[in-house]
Amino acid sequence: MPSEISSLFNPQTEQKFRFWMSWLCLAIFINLLISCYNFAVNFKLDIRRATIVDLVSYSSFISYIALQALLVFFGWQTLQKQQSYINQQDEDSLLQFLESKYALLCLFAGDLVLELVNHIFWRFFVSFIS
């Protein structure tokens, strides 16, 4: 175990990160299940009669579900990388842990942008068409 990396290691901070990250992943996973249930119950798309609003709302719901699934996957992967960093405490595992954190932050930014586009679409575009 390289002493340089291990001296940066703080078990309490890692434990706190692990706890909140696990909670976040679980909460997003439950939200994903709720979204899938709502999608199955509420969306019955008849492609021959569908309007542009139906198609956009259908695709926006699918992309929202896909993004939630990606967040759960990357969150779980970040936890795996953290575990490997805790076990090995070397430079490679630290770099991989950092990279998965960056990927997760990218997805959160994407989530914010998607929700804003969705909000603007429903608030302005749909009321304009109807």
Added chain:
Amino acid sequence: MQNNEVLDDLQPNLGAAFWQAQSAILTKISKIALVTGIIWGLLYLWEFQNIRLYLELFWIIKPITLVAEGFILYRYYNTYTALNVFISDKNAQNWLVFKNNLILFIQALAIGESFIILRSIIFRFLNS
């Protein structure tokens, strides 16, 4: 070995190019997220003026959502600032501040997601 010396040793190993590339990417992402979050918050505020048009429950739900969004945005901004401080001056203290801010941001998101679950349950219960 002191923590500061450790990070000085670590920096060439991790590679200056790595830090610069990550910093550039994260700065762009953070700016997009911050601008989007602010616009989203303003849209909520604008809708908040028409609150009388909504169901009675929205008197409670909308302001809580607004506060939660603002809180998450505040945590995001703190994490972003701490990371920039760490990148410009890589010492152990700044590293610790960044990690603690990141945990607080994840914590805010986790509480926000739990709130969304609670909201879904309340609406499901009310609809039935």
